Amino acid sequence: MSDAQHAHDAHADHGEAHEGPIKTSNQLIAAVVAAFVVPIFVIVLLVKNVGVDALEGAGVDAMSAEATAARIQPIGQVAIKLEGGPAKSGEDVFKGQCGACHTAGLAGAPKFGDAAAWTARLSTGLDALVNSALKGKGAMGAQGGGDFSDYEIARAVVYMANAAGGTFEEPKAPAAASAAQ
Numbered sequence: 001m002s003d004a005q006h007a008h009d010a011h012a013d014h015g016e017a018h019e020g021p022i023k024t025s026n027q028l029i030a031a032v033v034a035a036f037v038v039p040i041f042v043i044v045l046l047v048k049n050v051g052v053d054a055l056e057g058a059g060v061d062a063m064s065a066e067a068t069a070a071r072i073q074p075i076g077q078v079a080i081k082l083e084g085g086p087a088k089s090g091e092d093v094f095k096g097q098c099g100a101c102h103t104a105g106l107a108g109a110p111k112f113g114d115a116a117a118w119t120a121r122l123s124t125g126l127d128a129l130v131n132s133a134l135k136g137k138g139a140m141g142a143q144g145g146g147d148f149s150d151y152e153i154a155r156a157v158v159y160m161a162n163a164a165g166g167t168f169e170e171p172k173a174p175a176a177a178s179a180a181q
Helices: 003-013 025-050 065-072 090-102 115-122 126-135 150-163 174-180
Strands: none
Touching (some): 115 150
């Protein structure tokens, strides 16, 4: 063995450590500070850049004020219907309640103004027609107790029946009927 190789082996045998890149205490302090500051700086930049873009997709507006208000709104509402207001005309009730089926003849409903479809019904009389309207018949549900009073439903029945050739008189208002007795 050569002397140089023998000297290298001697240093390895004595346990001498190799020196690192930090040689002074100032370099050690700078390395520790950089180890904390650089990651924090990178995190701040990432958060800033990620938060700039508008979010897209399902559920991104879940935390908006409108979405929150929609989630916490009451399940039901109470509506108080005051009686005694002006009664709706037969035409108004027809447009608001009856016209949906009787205009197009849906579910076997006689079409408005179709004399052939109303002839058999007209022969039963006004009371039977009003009773069918209030209690329901066939596919037609009961209309009594809905958005319109029984008197208003009766006016709508007269309106539809007379448009198909009937000659029924407009029913008397409930207050006028009780005053006549």
